[in-house]
Amino acid sequence: MSEPVSELAFKARELDAGDELAGVRSRFVLDDVVYLDGNSLGALPAGVPERVDDVVRRQWGELRIRSWEESGWWTAPERIGDRIAPLVGAAAGQVVVGDSTSVNVLKALVGAVRLARLDGSVRDEIVADATTFPTDGYIAESAARLTGCTLRPVAPERVPQVLGGRTAAVLLNHVDYRSGRLHDLPALTDAVHAVGAVVVWDLCHSAGALPVGLDEHGVDLAVGCTYKYLNGGPGSPAYLYVRREIQDRFDSPLPGWNSHAEPFGMRPDYEPAAGALRGRVGTPDILSMLALEAALDVWDGVSIEAVRAKSLALTDFFVQCVAARVPQGRLELVTPVAHRERGSQIALRCEDAGEVMKRLIERGVVGDFRHPDVLRFGFTPLYVGFGDVERAARVLGEVLAEPRRT
Amino acid sequence: MSEPVSELAFKARELDAGDELAGVRSRFVLDDVVYLDGNSLGALPAGVPERVDDVVRRQWGELRIRSWEESGWWTAPERIGDRIAPLVGAAAGQVVVGDSTSVNVLKALVGAVRLARLDGSVRDEIVADATTFPTDGYIAESAARLTGCTLRPVAPERVPQVLGGRTAAVLLNHVDYRSGRLHDLPALTDAVHAVGAVVVWDLCHSAGALPVGLDEHGVDLAVGCTYKYLNGGPGSPAYLYVRREIQDRFDSPLPGWNSHAEPFGMRPDYEPAAGALRGRVGTPDILSMLALEAALDVWDGVSIEAVRAKSLALTDFFVQCVAARVPQGRLELVTPVAHRERGSQIALRCEDAGEVMKRLIERGVVGDFRHPDVLRFGFTPLYVGFGDVERAARVLGEVLAEPRRT
Known part of the structure; x- marks a missing residue:
C-alpha cells in the first residue's frame, strides 16, 4: 500500500504548490481538522470576531x-x-x-x-x-x-x-x-x-x-x-x-x-x-x-471562476484518491463524474454511512451523513487544499478497511 | 425657577433610594446619557459581548x-x-x-x-x-x-x-x-x-x-x-x-x-x-x-410585577416633572393618565417635535420622534432611574424655553 499512497501525497503537494487560491486559507480560522462540511456550515473567516x-x-x-x-x-x-x-x-x-x-x-x-x-x-x-x-x-x-x-x-x-x-x-x-x-x-x-x-x-x-x-x-x-x-x-x-x-x-x-x-x-x-x-x-x-x-x-480579489476551477480539481482528485484507497464495492459514487453536472461536493453511497462518518470525524475528517446511506463531503476552494483531500481519502480508506462495528 | 427644580430633584433622589430595581442598572452597559429609547432598542446587557x-x-x-x-x-x-x-x-x-x-x-x-x-x-x-x-x-x-x-x-x-x-x-x-x-x-x-x-x-x-x-x-x-x-x-x-x-x-x-x-x-x-x-x-x-x-x-430574580410598579412610578413622575418644567400650552400629553390604560412610555404632542428631539439628543436625552408631531419617551425600569427622569424633563423644559429654530 506504500507505493500509491506516496504517489498521491506527492501529487497533492504539487497541486497545492500550483494553487493560486492557496493563500486565501489564511483568511480563515482553521485547525488541523480536514473540514469538508463547508457545504453545511462554512468555516469562520478571521475578520469576523x-x-x-x-x-x-x-x-x-x-x-x-x-x-x-x-x-x-x-x-x-x-x-x-x-x-x-x-x-x-x-x-x-x-x-x-x-x-x-x-x-x-x-x-x-x-x-x-x-x-x-x-x-x-x-x-x-x-x-x-x-x-x-x-x-x-x-x-x-x-x-x-x-x-x-x-x-x-x-x-x-x-x-x-x-x-x-x-x-x-x-x-x-x-x-x-x-x-x-x-x-x-x-x-x-x-x-x-x-x-x-x-x-x-x-x-x-x-x-x-x-x-x-x-x-x-x-x-x-x-x-x-x-x-x-x-x-x-x-x-x-x-x-x-x-x-x-x-x-x-x-x-x-x-x-x-x-x-x-x-x-x-x-x-x-x-x-x-x-x-x-x-x-x-x-x-x-x-x-x-x-x-x-x-x-x-x-x-476580495478572488474570482468565482478560479474557485470553480479549483473546486473541480479538488473533487476530481478526491474521486481519484478514493478509488485508489477504498476497497472495491464498498462505496458508490453518487455525484456525477461529468464536470458540467457536478457541484462542489462528492456524495458517496455507503451502507453503514452513519457509522463511517462518526469514525471519520473521530479521526479529524469532518463531512456529514445524510440519511439513510450517504457520506457527503463538501469542498470549499477558499480553504480546502489538495493535501486535505489526500488525507481525507486516506483516512476514509483506513476506516472502511476496519471491521464494521455492529 | 430654583424652588421647584430642587424639590423635584430631591424627590428623585428619594425615589431612587427606595427603588428595589436600582441595582439592576449595573447589569447594563450605560453612560451618562439619559436613554429613553429602550422602547425602540434596548441598551446592551453587560454579559452579551x-x-x-x-x-x-x-x-x-x-x-x-x-x-x-x-x-x-x-x-x-x-x-x-x-x-x-x-x-x-x-x-x-x-x-x-x-x-x-x-x-x-x-x-x-x-x-x-x-x-x-x-x-x-x-x-x-x-x-x-x-x-x-x-x-x-x-x-x-x-x-x-x-x-x-x-x-x-x-x-x-x-x-x-x-x-x-x-x-x-x-x-x-x-x-x-x-x-x-x-x-x-x-x-x-x-x-x-x-x-x-x-x-x-x-x-x-x-x-x-x-x-x-x-x-x-x-x-x-x-x-x-x-x-x-x-x-x-x-x-x-x-x-x-x-x-x-x-x-x-x-x-x-x-x-x-x-x-x-x-x-x-x-x-x-x-x-x-x-x-x-x-x-x-x-x-x-x-x-x-x-x-x-x-x-x-x-x-434573573426580577419580577415583572416589580417592573410594572416602577414603570408606572417613572411615567407618573415624568408627567409631574414635565408639568412643572414646561411652559404651558407647548405640549399635549398623548398617553393616557389612567394606569390601566398606560404602557411604559410617555408620548407628547409637540408642533416642532422633530427639531425638539434633535436638541434633546444633543444634550444627552435620547427619546425618539414619531412623524409628524410626537415626542416619544420610553421608560425601561431595569435601567432608567428617577434622577434620569427628572433630568430629562428639566432638559426638555430648557429646550422648549429656547427660541425655535426656523
Missing part, C-alpha cells in the same frame, strides 16, 4: 439607536446584497439579504405565481424539484395552497416535459443538496420561459462554489443561504434576487414595513419601495447580518 | 458544525422561548423564538383564520387595529388576501362593535406604539372569543414592561419583538406564542423543515412537529439568537 465585537460593544452598546443611521444598519440588507450579487452573476440593485431561505422561498414562489398571472392567464400549477431539500418542497406546497395552485413535484430532468400553459412557477435547485448534481440552469430557465412561466432558483449549494450567471441567463427570482460557501455563520440571513425587469411587478406575500416606499412615514397604506428592497420585510437581524458582511471580505 | 464572542470564536470557529448539537444551537428557538414565556405569563412549551415580528404576524394571522374555519364556518373577515404599527396592517392585508378574507381596520375601542359571525381573526396591539395606550387584553380577548373568532396579540410594546398574562386570559396567539424591553439587540429575533390547547391544530403558512416532526429525516412529505416548535421555519440565526439568550440573564 473583531467586527462582531465592534458591532456589539460600540455600535449597539455606545451608539445604540443612532447606529441605525450612523453605523449603516438600516441599509445593510441591500448593501450586503450588492456584495453577494457579483458572486451569483448579478448586477447591483437586485439582491437583498434577510430572513431564512424558507421564508425567501415563500416570497419568491408566491411572487412568481402572481407575476405569471399578471397577463390574466389562468395558471394553477407550481412545478418543483421532487428531490429538493425538503423545506423547499414544504414551502412550495404552502405557496400552492395560498395561491390556489396545485404542486407538481417532478425530478429535475423531467421538468421540461411537464411544463405547459397551466404552469405558473417552477422551483429548482441549482445543485442537489444530497447528490451534488449540478442542474442545467440556462436550459431549464429557457424551458420555463418558453411556456410563459416564472422560474425560481435555489442557490444554497452553488453560490460561492461556482458561477451562477443570474443576469446572463435571464433568471427571474433566486434565493439562497449564506452560511455554506459564503461562510456567513450559523443561520446567517438568506438572500432574495429579483431581476431588475420584474421588480416593479414583484408582489410579495410579506409586505413588511422595511419594504415600504416610505418606511418612517408610518402610513397605514402599503406602497412598495422600488428596486430590490421590495424583498425586505421586518427589522433586519443586525448581528448576524453584519457578521456576514465581514465574512464576505474573504472574497 | 463575552457570550457573543464565545459563540463566534469557539462555537462557530472551533466546534463548527458540531455546535448544532454540542452548543445547543438546534434547540435554541424553544429554549429561549421558554426564557421569555414567564415574562409574558406563559407556561413552558408555548413560545418559540425566530424570524421577524412581521413574519410571525403572517404565521399567526393565517394560522388564526385557518383555526377559525376548522368548524366549517364561512368566516371571511380579519379585524385589525387601525392605529397599529404599520407593518402589522400591511401583513394583515396580505394574510387577508392569501386566505380570501377582507381586512377591516378599526380603532381598538370599536373592535367589540364590529365583531360577528364573519370574523375569523383579530389582530390587536397590547400597547400602541405611538400613544403608549395600553389596551384591555382580557376584555378584548373575551369579546373575540364570544363570536368564535381567534385573537392574535402583538406584544412588542408590552413584553418586558408589564404583565401580559397570556395563559391566564386565554389568548390564542401572540407575537412580539425582543429588541425593545427585552434588550435582545438590533433586529434580534421575534417570538410566536401558540396556546397549548390549539397547538395540534395550528397550521402555519411557513411550514419549514425546522418545524417538521422529523427534520433530519429529509422526508418529502410535511408532518408538523408537536408543540410550540410548530412555529419554527428555517435555520435559526444563531448569533442574534444567542445574544438574546445572554441578554435575558438580566431578568
